[in-house]
Amino acid sequence: MKKKLALLLAAVLLLAFTGCASTQETQTQEESQAVDQLTAIQEKGEIVIAMEGTWAPWTYHDDTDTLVGFDTEVGQAIAEKLGVKATFVEGEWDSLFAGLDSGRYDIVINGVEVTDARAEKYDFGTPYCFIRTALIVRGDNTDIASFEDLEGKTTCNSIASTYMDLAESYGATATGVDTLEETLQMVLAGRADATLNADVSFYDYMNVHPEADLKVVALTEEASQVAIPVRKGEESASLRAAIDTAIEELREDGTLAQLSEKYFGSDITAE
Numbered sequence: 001m002k003k004k005l006a007l008l009l010a011a012v013l014l015l016a017f018t019g020c021a022s023t024q025e026t027q028t029q030e031e032s033q034a035v036d037q038l039t040a041i042q043e044k045g046e047i048v049i050a051m052e053g054t055w056a057p058w059t060y061h062d063d064t065d066t067l068v069g070f071d072t073e074v075g076q077a078i079a080e081k082l083g084v085k086a087t088f089v090e091g092e093w094d095s096l097f098a099g100l101d102s103g104r105y106d107i108v109i110n111g112v113e114v115t116d117a118r119a120e121k122y123d124f125g126t127p128y129c130f131i132r133t134a135l136i137v138r139g140d141n142t143d144i145a146s147f148e149d150l151e152g153k154t155t156c157n158s159i160a161s162t163y164m165d166l167a168e169s170y171g172a173t174a175t176g177v178d179t180l181e182e183t184l185q186m187v188l189a190g191r192a193d194a195t196l197n198a199d200v201s202f203y204d205y206m207n208v209h210p211e212a213d214l215k216v217v218a219l220t221e222e223a224s225q226v227a228i229p230v231r232k233g234e235e236s237a238s239l240r241a242a243i244d245t246a247i248e249e250l251r252e253d254g255t256l257a258q259l260s261e262k263y264f265g266s267d268i269t270a271e
Contacts, residue, residue, distance in 0.1 A: 038082075038238035041106060046085040049075045050105040053090035054179045057204045057263040058111045070263040071109045074128065077255055078109075078228075081246035092178055093158040097122075100231060106239070111198060113162045113224040122229035123236055125244040128256060129268045130223040133166060134199040138187055139213035144194055146218050153193040156183045162224070163196035180205060184214060200264045207265075223271060 041047050051059040051071055059069040067088055079086035089105060099105040100122070111131070114124050137144050144153060151171035157164040159176035167174045175192060177183050183195040184205060199219060206212060228243055230236040250256045256269040 036238065037106075037235045038242050041239065042082065042084055044084075046087045047079050047082060048087050048089060048104070048106045049079075050089050050091060050096040050099050050108045051075070051110040052093060052096070052179075053088075054181075055111065055201065056180070056208075058198075058201065059109075070259055071111060073259050073263075074250075074256070075109045077250055077259075078243060078246045081249060082242055094160045097160075097229075100229065103231075107228050107230055107243070109228055111201075111226055112229055114227050115162060115165075117165075118229065121232065123232050123240055124225075124227040124229055125240045126247045127225035127227045127271075128247050128251070129226045129260065130271045131198045131200055131226060131268060132223050133163060133196050133220045134202050134216045135194060135196055135218040136184070136187065136202055136214055137194045137217055138190070139215050141193070141215075141217075144217055147220075150194065155194050155196065156186045156192040157195055157197070167194075167196050184212065187214065188212065200266075200268060204264065 053059050053061060053067055055069075057069055059067065059071045062068045067090070072088065075088065076086045089099070091099065093110075096105070096108045096110060100108050112118070113131070114127065118124070135144070135147055135150075143149065147166075147170050150167055153172050154175065155164075155167040155172045156175045156177050157167060158178065164174045164176065172194070175186075177186065180197055180201055183192070183197065186192040187195050199216065202214075202216060206214070228247075230240050230243070247256070251269060257267045260267045260269045
C-alpha cells in the first residue's frame with residue numbers, strides 16, 4: 001500500500017513538474033515572439049498595413065480599381081526597406097485601430113496625426129509629413145469664419161477622427177461619415193454646416209471638382225505631425241526603429257518629397 005502511494009505521489013509530482021516546465025516554455029516562446037516583432041514580420045515575408053482606401057490622395061482606388069495614393073506608396077517603400085511584401089487591408093477609420101490593437105494589422109498608414117490621446121495608447125516614430133486642418137463650408141456660408149464659430153453648429157467627419165474631436169472641442173455637433181466625398185456632399189447639400197479635413201486633401205478634391213461651391217475659412221496655425229502608429233511595448237521597439245530608419249532613408253534619397261509632389265503637388269514631408 002505504501003509503495004502504491006509513493007508511486008502515485010511520484011507520478012503527481014512528475015506531472016506537475018512537466019506541466020510547469022511546459023507552461024514556462026510556452027511563456028518563454030510567447031515573450032520571445034512578442035519582443036521580436038520585426039523578426040516575425042521578416043520571417044513571414046510580409047507586413048500587414050491597414051488603411052481606409054477611400055481618402056484621396058492619401059489612399060484610394062484609381063479608375064482601374066487599383067489601390068494607389070501617397071500613403072500606399074509610402075507603405076510599399078517602407079516594406080521594401082524592411083525586405084518584405086506590403087499587404088494592404090482596407091477598412092473604416094475606427095476599425096483600423098481595432099485591428100492594430102488585436103494584432104491583425106502590424107501598422108496603420110493613413111495620414112494619422114499624432115495627438116496626446118493617441119500617443120498614450122500607441123508609439124509613434126519619425127513623422128513623415130506635416131499638414132494643417134482646414135475648416136470648410138459652403139460658398140454662400142457667412143456664419144462661420146473661424147473655428148470658434150462652430151459653437152452650436154453641425155459638422156460631419158470620420159468617426160473618432162482628429163477632425164471630429166476638434167470640431168466637438170469647439171462646441172459643434174458632429175455626425176460620423178465614412179469618406180471625404182460624403183462629408184463635402186453633406187456640406188454642399190446643407191445637411192451639415194461645415195467639415196474639417198486635411199488642407200491638402202481638400203485642395204486635391206477641388207482640383208478634381210473645380211465646380212464645387214466650397215471654401216476654406218480657417219486653418220490651424222500649427223502643422224500637425226503625421227506618423228505611423230505601432231502597438232506600445234517592447235514587442236514593437238525593433239519594428240518602430242526599423243520604420244524610423246526606413247523613413248529617414250526615404251527622406252534623404254528624395255523619395256518622400258517625390259511622392260508628395262506626385263500626389264499633393266507640393267512637398268509636405270518637410271516641416
